[in-house]
Amino acid sequence: MSQIRIGVIGANGRMGAAVCDAVLADPDLALVAAIDTSAPTAPSIVGVAKVGSELQVLAEAGCQVVVDFSIADATRRALPFLAMHGIHAVVGTTGLTDDDVTAARAAFAASTANCLIAANFAISAVLMMRFAAMASPFFETAEIIELHHAAKVDAPSGTALETARGMQPPPHGWAPDPTHSGDVAARGSLGPNGIPIHSVRMRGMTAHQEVVLGAAGQTLTIRQDSYDRTSFMPGVVLACKRVRSLSNLTLGIDSLL
16 A cells, blocks of 8 residues: 655644654655745755645645644645645644634535544543543532643643533532632633633643542542653554545544544
C-alpha cells in the first residue's frame, strides 16, 4: 500500500516540529510539504520535499492529508483552502470558536475531503474527558483546573472547554455557590454546563488538567498529565491514517479509538 502524503501547517512551532518527526518516523506516512503561514521564511525541515510559507505549497506537493497545529487565524484561512482542493485536514489548533467549527463543517460538506478537529490528541486526555463525563452526574459540585506552558496564548484551554461540555450536572443541578459572581476572579470563569474553569500558565509545564468532583464527605480527582509533546503523536498519526474514512467534520478522536 502506498504511503499517505502528509503536509504540516505550523511546522516551525514545537507541536508542528513534533508532528513532522512523527510523520517521518512512520512507514505508512510520507512528509511531502511543511509550511508556516506566519513565518517570513520557509521552515527548515529535514526530509521533506517542499517547504514554504504559502498554502499553495500543500496543493503543489500533492498532499492527501494536512495536519494543522498553527494559530487560529492561520487555521481559519487554511481550512477553506484545504476543502476547496479536496485535502483532508487534521486540526489541533487551539482557540477555535464554535463559529469556526460551523464554518469548517460547511466548507467540508461541499468538499470531497474530511476534517477532524480535536482539542487533545493524547489518549490519556481522551480517557480523562470520558471518565469526567461518566462521573459528573453523581456529584454535587465540579471544577476544572488546567495547567499549561507559559507560551500558550488561549485560556481556558480547548481541552478544558471540551471536558466541561461533556460533563452533565446531576438531575437536581449543581449545588449553589454563594461565593461566585462575575467579579470574583479567584473563582475562575464559568465554562460550559456552569462548571468553573481555572487556567494556570507557568514555565516548566507542558499540558495538565484536573477535574475535581465533590459530594458530601467525598471528592474525586481525575488528573491527566502530558510531560512531553510526544504524548500527542500516536493520536495525530492515527488521525492521519483514519481521517479519509470519516465523513465531513469530526470532533475529537474518540471515534477512532
